[in-house]
Each structure stands twice: as structure tokens, then as C-alpha cells.
Amino acid sequence: MTIDGPTASGKTTLGMALATALRTAFFDTGLTFRAISYALAQQPFEPYDGWCKAVEHQPFSWAEPVAGAERSERVLFHGEDVTDKIFAPGLERQLGLVAANPLWRDQIRNYHRDIVEANPSIVLVGRDVATDLLPSATLHVALWAGLTVRRERRRAQYRDVIGRSTAVGPATALDIRTLEALRTMPNSIELDSTFLPATAVLRAVLRKIEDLPHGTVRR
């Protein structure tokens, strides 16, 4: 299954809950973009294409999920848990550079393809996963939420983290470009979560799954 939508629309929340309910693998492709941007931000130079190779050797790894944590996937960089840091506002510029670079996108796509191949039963999250990575998925969900609500959700998410309280500013050029680039599959379920709690979003998707022909989704 794929879940796409703009930042802080609730993709990860829904994806993790769905993967738990259906006992499938789960992967948030945004983490790859963020982890690579974080690695680049540690370098003193402007990123350029040659770095694609350089970052291949960066020692990233994914730690075991942390039970009870809101965002249970953890990203390690040189052994340090950088999961919170890769959501820091200062990474926006690097994120924009990585996301706009076709060479980076190719490498990241190949990395994600390997993950999909290794996990035929997977909930895959990210803004282009439906159209680009897994167009033949059993179910596509296009999740939406208004900008003000998304900003407030992110602000609440960061409220208790020192130095992160100003993390969510006005819509940036990156936000706007990303929204323009969002494409959905013609057969995707469109859900507006602006006024829906996360549990209701999950219930709505589970209901859609129940409507699928028997045996389409193995539990």
C-alpha cells in the first residue's frame, strides 16, 4: 500500500498504524531524504553531484523500533540517534537541494526499490511513492490536511523539544513546490484529515480495505 500527502498530513501516523493492524512492513521514504540531507549538512561545502558517491559510504543505519515512541523508527548516523535532528527546520535548504537533484533521486529510488523488493507486503509512505515507486500497489491513499492544521500539528509535535518550538514557520517555497508536484493515482482514496483524528483516519482506511475483494489483503 502507498500513502502520500504533504508534510505533517499524518502519513507516518496512519502508515505505522496500518502496518501494525495488517502486520506488514512499514517504510517512510521521507526519512531517506532527510537522513541524506542531514549528512550533507555536516559537510562544510556546497553539495554537488559527486557527493552522491561520497554519501553512499556514510554509515547510516536504521535502529530497531522503540516501543511506545511516537515516531518509532530511528535513524542512526555514525551510531548516534539523529531521528529528531533530521526534522530540524535548518535542514530545509539541504532537503530542497537533494529532492531537486535527479542524480540523488535516482539513487534514492534504487534504494527504495530494493526495500520494496525485499518486502512484498509493505506500507510505503512518501509523496511520490504511489506514482513513482509502487503504482501497482493494492491500495493508494492520498492524505490531505490544511496548511494551518499541519503547521499546528508539527508545532505540537515539537513543543517539548528544546530549540524546536519555532520549527514550523509560514509556507516556504519548498512547501509550495512540493504541493504543486503532488500527483495522485486515479484510483487512490483521497482522505482529508484536517478535522479527523488519527484513529478516524485509520478506521476509514480499514473500512476501504474490508471493501476490497476477499483475499486482496492478507492479514
Ligand SMILES: Nc1ncnc2c1ncn2[C@@H]1O[C@H](COP(=O)(O)OP(=O)(O)OP(=O)(O)O)[C@@H](O)[C@H]1O
Ligand atoms: N489525523 C490527525 N489528527 C491530529 N494529529 C495528527 C493526525 N495525524 C497525525 N497527527 C499528528 O501530526 C504530527 C505529524 O504527523 P506525521 O508525522 O504522521 O505526518 P507526516 O505526513 O508523516 O509528516 P512528514 O511528511 O514530515 O514525515 C504528529 O505529531 C502526529 O501525531
Ligand SMILES: Nc1ccn([C@@H]2O[C@H](COP(=O)(O)O)[C@@H](O)[C@H]2O)c(=O)n1
Ligand atoms: N518519496 C519522497 C519523500 C520525500 N521527499 C522529499 O523529502 C522531504 C522530506 O519528506 P517528509 O515526508 O519527511 O516531509 C520532502 O519535503 C520532499 O522534498 C520526496 O521528494 N519524495
